[in-house]
Structure formats: C-alpha cells, structure tokens
Amino acid sequence: MKATAPTVTLQELLAGAFPEATELAVHDRTGGGDHFQVVLSTPRFVGLSLVDQHRLVYDALAGPLADGTIHELRIRTKGTP
C-alpha cells in the first residue's frame, strides 16, 4: 500500500497526539487519499471505553475531518499495558 500525502499528515498528527503509542499505523484503504484505516495502541487507552478511545483519535484528527481530507475513517484502538 502506498503512502499518499494525506496518509503522512494523519500519521504525523497522531504521532504528535500520541507520542507514547506502542503501535501506530495509517493505511490508505483505497489509494485515493481519502479513505483511511487507523490502528493505534497506547497505554492511555487502558480503562477507557471504545467511544472515549475513538473520541481521542477524532480529536487528534479534527482538522482533516473538518476540511474534508478524510472522507471515511476506520479506527481500531487498543489499550496496551
């Protein structure tokens, strides 16, 4: 899967928001630069509901979500000890 420009932007935003992440990946699902899959594991998610975990991801990506860069976003999060 090639890393499109928005993929790099999303990766940087998430890395900035979750510097402690033990796993962080952003995939461009279609190669079109607007359908993404985020995989994120961090100790910060331990004890949080999935809704709260995803909210933190949405917060980090508020810019590209609001400006239309992200047309579709799939999220898989995990709290790692």
Place this chain on the structure above:
Amino acid sequence: MSELGDTIREVIEREPVALFMKGNPRFVMCGNSDRALGALRALGAPVTVVDVLPDPRIRQELSALSGWPTIPQVFVGGELVGGADIIEELAESGELLDTLRARLGEDYATGEERVVDLMTPAR
C-alpha cells in the same frame, strides 16, 4: 438549540435503538452504515433509523449533540454506543448483546425496524 436539534435529541432519548445512517434499510448508501445496521439486525435489535442524507443540517446538529464527527452513529437507551467500527467490535466480543440486554431488557429482540423522517414536520 434549533428545532431540528430538539427533534434529534427526542429521537435519541425516546427510541430504544437509534441508528443515524446514510440512506435507509431499503437503500443503504454507505458501507459503514451497512455494517452498523447488519450488526444490530444480527442481534434482532429494534432499530429506529434516521437518514442523515436529506439535509446536511441533520448531520451537523447530530454531531454537535453527540460530539461524534462521523456517520453512522448508534444510540442505545439514549447513549452513544459508537460508530460502525465500535459496533462491529462490540458485536464480535459479545458486549453489544450485553449492552442491549442491560439497557433495554432481556426481551429486547423484537427485530422491528422503522424509519423516522426528520424533514417531515408532523410525526
């Protein structure tokens, strides 16, 4: 809060399961909405569907209320349970079933589906 916002809030608070999606159960217009609907159907959940596509304000007001930026959004017993990814994940782990039983009662599974049209004034 606008009138539309009030109506959305009423649907969320009144309906056992409220699914805000793109399209409706007969014409699903988005893969993620389809995933959420499919997971709820598989458990026989009574689903009240709101199509967000007829007017962009529906989505704006909904997201302002829920603080959740994407569609679909699933509410059970008035509380946001998640979007498509969370609903699928909770369905796989069995937690979605637990949530439905806990919030709606053991005999929740009527499988009834209905569509609420927010753009038609009289309900």
